[in-house]
Amino acid sequence: MTSNAPESGDLRHRLHTVIFEADTPGGKAFDVALLIAILVSVAAVCLESVNSINAKYGDLLRKVEWSLTIAFTVEYILRLACVKRPLRYARSFYGVVDLLSILPSYLGLFIKGGRSLAVIRALRLLRVFRVFKLGHFVSEADMLAHALLAARRKIFVFLGAVLTVAFILGTVMYIVEGDAGSGFDNIPESVYWAIVTMTTVGYGDLAPTTVLGKVIASALMICGYAIIAVPTGIVGVELARAGKDVEVSTQACPSCGADGHAPDASYCNHCGAGLHPERA
Numbered sequence: 001m002t003s004n005a006p007e008s009g010d011l012r013h014r015l016h017t018v019i020f021e022a023d024t025p026g027g028k029a030f031d032v033a034l035l036i037a038i039l040v041s042v043a044a045v046c047l048e049s050v051n052s053i054n055a056k057y058g059d060l061l062r063k064v065e066w067s068l069t070i071a072f073t074v075e076y077i078l079r080l081a082c083v084k085r086p087l088r089y090a091r092s093f094y095g096v097v098d099l100l101s102i103l104p105s106y107l108g109l110f111i112k113g114g115r116s117l118a119v120i121r122a123l124r125l126l127r128v129f130r131v132f133k134l135g136h137f138v139s140e141a142d143m144l145a146h147a148l149l150a151a152r153r154k155i156f157v158f159l160g161a162v163l164t165v166a167f168i169l170g171t172v173m174y175i176v177e178g179d180a181g182s183g184f185d186n187i188p189e190s191v192y193w194a195i196v197t198m199t200t201v202g203y204g205d206l207a208p209t210t211v212l213g214k215v216i217a218s219a220l221m222i223c224g225y226a227i228i229a230v231p232t233g234i235v236g237v238e239l240a241r242a243g244k245d246v247e248v249s250t251q252a253c254p255s256c257g258a259d260g261h262a263p264d265a266s267y268c269n270h271c272g273a274g275l276h277p278e279r280a
Helices: 004-020 025-048 051-081 086-091 093-107 114-131 135-150 152-177 187-198 211-241
Strands: none
Touching (some): 051 086, 051 093, 086 093, 152 187
16 A cells, blocks of 8 residues: 555646646657647538538548547546645636637537637647747736736726716717617617717717717717727736846746746745645
């Protein structure tokens, strides 16, 4: 019994090195093969949605997609098996993405069109920054994420104000244009028009015909251009506060699978486990 424990731990360590680490030849080869498989899988799902291609190569595309789905399922199980805290990894960003990337194919067995959601696998391509040691890109992404998180309250208040203005002006347009036969038949439809106009999208399916309605629409369009700059300024301030970017390594925690640690870090900043158990 005692002799099997080191073998089991050694196997888990080797699996972790190959699956999570991109600093070794085996790990990098695994990650590159994984990225290629993800691209092939996403391409197969997209091509299958084209009727002319599906009519000729539908069976082949489905076989390719299912083969890769099974491979991704085995890979996900191995990822959980080679970390000491599988539940923590399963709840992490990449853990959730890994799970969501395989669920649509199985969901498609019960819900029509569910397999098309397999394009979620494209999110797994974010690992390309770690695979090719683009640590500066990882630090920039972390800085942007922290800025968005810090600005969430301001953005929430801003969106609340925008929706309030859209609801009020949409209701006013319903009162002004309701009897003009221009499509503003109810308040929800008018609020939809106000949101589309304020965001400068302008589908053109609804348009005011009265003079007062056109004046209100013009004012709303001008406000739309001014509103676009607000969230940019909010996030820009938070990015400035984030300070200089900090270099991060591609070292993945052997306990929870988290990465993005400082180059000289000895312990995981997520679970506190040692990053180099072999040195202990």
